[in-house]
Amino acid sequence: MKKKLWFTDDFSPEYIAEKQSEGWLLRKASACHASDTVEVCDEVGGDVPEQYKNTVPTFDTEGFVPLEQFDAVSKKLQETEQQLTMARSEFVTFQNDVDAMKARVALLETANYNDLKIDDLKALLASKGIEFKSGALKDELITLLQG
Structure with a gap:
Protein backbone atom coordinates (compact mmCIF):
# COMPACT_ATOMS: atom_id res chain seq x y z
CA MET A 1 0.00 0.00 0.00
CA LYS A 2 1.29 3.43 -0.92
CA LYS A 3 2.01 6.01 1.74
CA LYS A 4 0.55 9.33 0.57
CA LEU A 5 1.04 12.57 2.54
CA TRP A 6 -1.27 15.56 2.10
CA PHE A 7 0.04 18.85 3.50
CA THR A 8 -2.59 21.32 4.64
CA ASP A 9 -3.58 23.69 7.40
CA ASP A 10 -7.29 22.91 6.96
CA PHE A 11 -8.20 20.34 9.57
CA SER A 12 -11.95 20.72 9.44
CA PRO A 13 -13.76 17.40 9.96
CA GLU A 14 -15.16 17.49 6.41
CA TYR A 15 -11.77 18.11 4.80
CA ILE A 16 -10.08 15.44 6.91
CA ALA A 17 -12.78 12.91 5.97
CA GLU A 18 -12.47 13.78 2.26
CA LYS A 19 -8.69 13.44 2.13
CA GLN A 20 -8.61 10.28 4.25
CA SER A 21 -11.23 8.69 2.00
CA GLU A 22 -8.84 9.34 -0.90
CA GLY A 23 -6.08 7.49 0.98
CA TRP A 24 -4.10 10.52 2.17
CA LEU A 25 -2.36 10.88 5.54
CA LEU A 26 -2.65 14.50 6.63
CA ARG A 27 0.29 16.62 7.79
CA LYS A 28 0.23 20.23 9.00
CA ALA A 29 1.86 22.26 6.22
CA SER A 30 2.77 25.26 8.37
CA ALA A 31 4.56 22.98 10.87
CA CYS A 32 7.11 21.84 8.26
CA HIS A 33 10.47 23.58 8.26
CA ALA A 34 13.31 23.42 5.73
CA SER A 35 15.55 21.72 8.29
CA ASP A 36 13.04 18.92 8.96
CA THR A 37 13.78 15.40 7.78
CA VAL A 38 11.73 14.26 4.80
CA GLU A 39 9.27 11.58 5.85
CA VAL A 40 9.54 8.49 3.67
CA CYS A 41 6.47 8.25 1.44
CA ASP A 42 5.39 7.41 -2.09
CA GLU A 43 3.50 10.59 -2.96
CA VAL A 44 2.78 14.06 -1.61
CA GLY A 45 0.07 16.60 -2.30
CA GLY A 46 -1.55 19.83 -1.11
CA ASP A 47 0.71 22.64 0.13
CA VAL A 48 3.88 20.60 -0.40
CA PRO A 49 6.95 21.83 1.54
CA GLU A 50 10.07 22.62 -0.53
CA GLN A 51 12.15 19.73 0.83
CA TYR A 52 9.57 17.27 -0.56
CA LYS A 53 9.22 18.83 -4.01
CA ASN A 54 12.35 17.33 -5.58
CA THR A 55 12.50 14.09 -3.64
CA VAL A 56 8.97 12.66 -3.69
CA PRO A 57 6.46 12.42 -6.56
CA THR A 58 3.95 15.23 -6.21
CA PHE A 59 0.23 14.67 -6.68
CA ASP A 60 -1.05 16.60 -9.66
CA THR A 61 -4.77 16.85 -10.29
CA GLU A 62 -4.14 16.33 -14.02
CA GLY A 63 -1.98 13.28 -13.34
CA PHE A 64 1.27 14.73 -14.67
CA VAL A 65 4.70 14.44 -13.10
CA PRO A 66 6.67 17.72 -13.02
CA LEU A 67 9.11 17.89 -15.94
Whole structure:
Protein backbone atom coordinates (compact mmCIF):
# COMPACT_ATOMS: atom_id res chain seq x y z
CA MET A 1 0.00 0.00 0.00
CA LYS A 2 1.29 3.43 -0.92
CA LYS A 3 2.01 6.01 1.74
CA LYS A 4 0.55 9.33 0.57
CA LEU A 5 1.04 12.57 2.54
CA TRP A 6 -1.27 15.56 2.10
CA PHE A 7 0.04 18.85 3.50
CA THR A 8 -2.59 21.32 4.64
CA ASP A 9 -3.58 23.69 7.40
CA ASP A 10 -7.29 22.91 6.96
CA PHE A 11 -8.20 20.34 9.57
CA SER A 12 -11.95 20.72 9.44
CA PRO A 13 -13.76 17.40 9.96
CA GLU A 14 -15.16 17.49 6.41
CA TYR A 15 -11.77 18.11 4.80
CA ILE A 16 -10.08 15.44 6.91
CA ALA A 17 -12.78 12.91 5.97
CA GLU A 18 -12.47 13.78 2.26
CA LYS A 19 -8.69 13.44 2.13
CA GLN A 20 -8.61 10.28 4.25
CA SER A 21 -11.23 8.69 2.00
CA GLU A 22 -8.84 9.34 -0.90
CA GLY A 23 -6.08 7.49 0.98
CA TRP A 24 -4.10 10.52 2.17
CA LEU A 25 -2.36 10.88 5.54
CA LEU A 26 -2.65 14.50 6.63
CA ARG A 27 0.29 16.62 7.79
CA LYS A 28 0.23 20.23 9.00
CA ALA A 29 1.86 22.26 6.22
CA SER A 30 2.77 25.26 8.37
CA ALA A 31 4.56 22.98 10.87
CA CYS A 32 7.11 21.84 8.26
CA HIS A 33 10.47 23.58 8.26
CA ALA A 34 13.31 23.42 5.73
CA SER A 35 15.55 21.72 8.29
CA ASP A 36 13.04 18.92 8.96
CA THR A 37 13.78 15.40 7.78
CA VAL A 38 11.73 14.26 4.80
CA GLU A 39 9.27 11.58 5.85
CA VAL A 40 9.54 8.49 3.67
CA CYS A 41 6.47 8.25 1.44
CA ASP A 42 5.39 7.41 -2.09
CA GLU A 43 3.50 10.59 -2.96
CA VAL A 44 2.78 14.06 -1.61
CA GLY A 45 0.07 16.60 -2.30
CA GLY A 46 -1.55 19.83 -1.11
CA ASP A 47 0.71 22.64 0.13
CA VAL A 48 3.88 20.60 -0.40
CA PRO A 49 6.95 21.83 1.54
CA GLU A 50 10.07 22.62 -0.53
CA GLN A 51 12.15 19.73 0.83
CA TYR A 52 9.57 17.27 -0.56
CA LYS A 53 9.22 18.83 -4.01
CA ASN A 54 12.35 17.33 -5.58
CA THR A 55 12.50 14.09 -3.64
CA VAL A 56 8.97 12.66 -3.69
CA PRO A 57 6.46 12.42 -6.56
CA THR A 58 3.95 15.23 -6.21
CA PHE A 59 0.23 14.67 -6.68
CA ASP A 60 -1.05 16.60 -9.66
CA THR A 61 -4.77 16.85 -10.29
CA GLU A 62 -4.14 16.33 -14.02
CA GLY A 63 -1.98 13.28 -13.34
CA PHE A 64 1.27 14.73 -14.67
CA VAL A 65 4.70 14.44 -13.10
CA PRO A 66 6.67 17.72 -13.02
CA LEU A 67 9.11 17.89 -15.94
CA GLU A 68 12.13 18.36 -13.67
CA GLN A 69 11.34 15.11 -11.84
CA PHE A 70 10.78 13.24 -15.08
CA ASP A 71 14.05 14.50 -16.58
CA ALA A 72 16.05 13.56 -13.47
CA VAL A 73 14.55 10.05 -13.33
CA SER A 74 14.98 9.61 -17.08
CA LYS A 75 18.66 10.59 -16.92
CA LYS A 76 19.31 8.24 -13.99
CA LEU A 77 17.52 5.43 -15.82
CA GLN A 78 19.64 5.95 -18.94
CA GLU A 79 22.84 5.87 -16.88
CA THR A 80 21.71 2.70 -15.12
CA GLU A 81 20.78 1.05 -18.42
CA GLN A 82 24.24 1.87 -19.83
CA GLN A 83 25.93 0.38 -16.78
CA LEU A 84 23.75 -2.72 -17.02
CA THR A 85 24.49 -3.14 -20.72
CA MET A 86 28.24 -2.91 -20.05
CA ALA A 87 28.00 -5.39 -17.17
CA ARG A 88 25.99 -7.85 -19.28
CA SER A 89 28.48 -7.56 -22.12
CA GLU A 90 31.42 -8.17 -19.80
CA PHE A 91 29.60 -11.10 -18.18
CA VAL A 92 28.89 -12.75 -21.54
CA THR A 93 32.51 -12.22 -22.59
CA PHE A 94 33.79 -13.75 -19.38
CA GLN A 95 31.34 -16.62 -19.59
CA ASN A 96 32.55 -17.56 -23.06
CA ASP A 97 36.21 -16.65 -22.69
CA VAL A 98 37.98 -17.58 -19.47
CA ASP A 99 41.20 -16.02 -20.77
CA ALA A 100 39.43 -12.66 -21.14
CA MET A 101 38.22 -12.93 -17.55
CA LYS A 102 41.74 -13.69 -16.34
CA ALA A 103 43.08 -10.74 -18.35
CA ARG A 104 40.51 -8.41 -16.76
CA VAL A 105 41.38 -9.68 -13.29
CA ALA A 106 45.08 -9.19 -14.01
CA LEU A 107 44.40 -5.66 -15.25
CA LEU A 108 42.53 -4.82 -12.07
CA GLU A 109 45.31 -6.29 -9.97
CA THR A 110 48.06 -4.33 -11.72
CA ALA A 111 46.11 -1.16 -12.45
CA ASN A 112 46.88 2.12 -10.81
CA TYR A 113 44.33 2.04 -8.00
CA ASN A 114 43.95 5.82 -8.16
CA ASP A 115 42.47 5.44 -11.65
CA LEU A 116 39.76 3.06 -10.44
CA LYS A 117 36.32 4.11 -9.22
CA ILE A 118 35.29 3.42 -5.63
CA ASP A 119 32.88 0.68 -6.76
CA ASP A 120 35.71 -1.02 -8.69
CA LEU A 121 38.00 -0.82 -5.66
CA LYS A 122 35.30 -2.34 -3.47
CA ALA A 123 34.67 -5.12 -6.01
CA LEU A 124 38.38 -5.86 -6.14
CA LEU A 125 38.62 -5.97 -2.33
CA ALA A 126 35.59 -8.26 -2.16
CA SER A 127 37.07 -10.58 -4.80
CA LYS A 128 40.22 -10.86 -2.67
CA GLY A 129 38.19 -11.47 0.49
CA ILE A 130 39.42 -8.27 2.12
CA GLU A 131 36.85 -6.68 4.44
CA PHE A 132 36.19 -2.94 4.37
CA LYS A 133 33.71 -0.43 5.80
CA SER A 134 30.81 0.34 3.49
CA GLY A 135 31.46 4.08 3.82
CA ALA A 136 35.24 3.81 3.40
CA LEU A 137 36.94 6.57 1.43
CA LYS A 138 38.91 5.88 -1.73
CA ASP A 139 42.27 6.38 0.04
CA GLU A 140 41.28 3.84 2.69
CA LEU A 141 40.30 1.28 0.06
CA ILE A 142 43.58 1.77 -1.81
CA THR A 143 45.54 1.34 1.43
CA LEU A 144 43.74 -1.96 2.05
CA LEU A 145 44.60 -3.17 -1.46
CA GLN A 146 48.24 -2.21 -1.10
CA GLY A 147 48.53 -3.56 2.42
